[in-house]
Amino acid sequence: MSYAEVNGINLYYETHGSGRPLVLLHGGLGSGEMFGASLAVFAENHQVILPDLQGHGRTADIDRPVDYALMADDIAALIDHLGLDRPDVVGFSLGGGVGLQLAIRHPEKVGKLVSTSAGIRRDAFYPDLLAQQAQVNAAAAEFMKETPMYELYARVAPRPEDFPRLLDKIGDTMRRDFDHTDDVRGLRVPTLVMGADADMVPPSHFVEIFALLDGGLRDGGWTGDGRPKGGHALAILPGTTHYDIIDSPLFATTALAFLDEKA
Numbered sequence: 001m002s003y004a005e006v007n008g009i010n011l012y013y014e015t016h017g018s019g020r021p022l023v024l025l026h027g028g029l030g031s032g033e034m035f036g037a038s039l040a041v042f043a044e045n046h047q048v049i050l051p052d053l054q055g056h057g058r059t060a061d062i063d064r065p066v067d068y069a070l071m072a073d074d075i076a077a078l079i080d081h082l083g084l085d086r087p088d089v090v091g092f093s094l095g096g097g098v099g100l101q102l103a104i105r106h107p108e109k110v111g112k113l114v115s116t117s118a119g120i121r122r123d124a125f126y127p128d129l130l131a132q133q134a135q136v137n138a139a140a141a142e143f144m145k146e147t148p149m150y151e152l153y154a155r156v157a158p159r160p161e162d163f164p165r166l167l168d169k170i171g172d173t174m175r176r177d178f179d180h181t182d183d184v185r186g187l188r189v190p191t192l193v194m195g196a197d198a199d200m201v202p203p204s205h206f207v208e209i210f211a212l213l214d215g216g217l218r219d220g221g222w223t224g225d226g227r228p229k230g231g232h233a234l235a236i237l238p239g240t241t242h243y244d245i246i247d248s249p250l251f252a253t254t255a256l257a258f259l260d261e262k263a
Helices: 039-042 069-083 094-103 127-134 147-158 158-174 181-185 203-212 250-261
Strands: 002-006 007-018 019-027 046-051 088-092 112-117 192-200 233-241
Touching: 002 069, 007 039, 007 069, 019 039, 019 069, 019 127, 039 046, 039 250, 046 069, 069 094, 088 094, 088 250, 094 112, 094 181, 112 250, 127 158, 147 158, 147 203, 181 203, 192 250, 203 233, 233 250
Parallel strands: 019 046, 019 088, 088 112, 112 192, 192 233
Antiparallel strands: 002 007, 007 046
16 A cells, blocks of 8 residues: 655555556546455456545545546556556546546557446437436535445545545536547557446447447458457446446456457
8 A cells, every 4th residue: 555646646556466567447436445346356467556546535636627638647657656567457437538548648658458338428428327417516425425435435535525526526527528539549559448238328339439449340250350450359248237347257357358368
């Protein structure tokens, strides 16, 4: 359990296991503890670096928005701080978006990427979900005090009183329009696009992302020579939702099958 001073933020991280380095990036309103169901599997043959992103878990907030690109820069700086040689990255939800931004903005720092349950266009999310996200702000803090997310935050955050401020920032981020189609189309880091079959976006959106990466456009062929040229892949995990996909045994095994495959 350590802290790294990077980009003006005191970034908390843990290290587990040994082997090829692997960075796990948690989802919104969570922390590295979200990977409890799969951490041991990832750490069996990998050195797992488990940071808490800005304002989450044991990393205190600072005076800036909760922004995917800025948090990606934090992780790039952490990689440099730890002297890691192109670690693989697995991100979920918010962490999946941060992982994508890391691979887009700092491709030379990443080996392979697994981006899980992360949409690349705001209008790909279900309309009723967007309506719910529009209500996330500090005023919701009182209603969330019985939730596991608040319990975790109150237990580990350096300043538990910052929870309403975090909700304001997360709400602002979710209400902001975005479309990373062009950025993803040029992605050079081999990427596994992973999603639940009942996620916050339809499965077709993950297929759309895969297509931007040259996937699903032709028969793969007997020798695999028709697969995406960049080494990208797609996985839709059966019987899962956005809220339990990282607890599924399929999550770690699918991610590791992609990460550990020899080029």
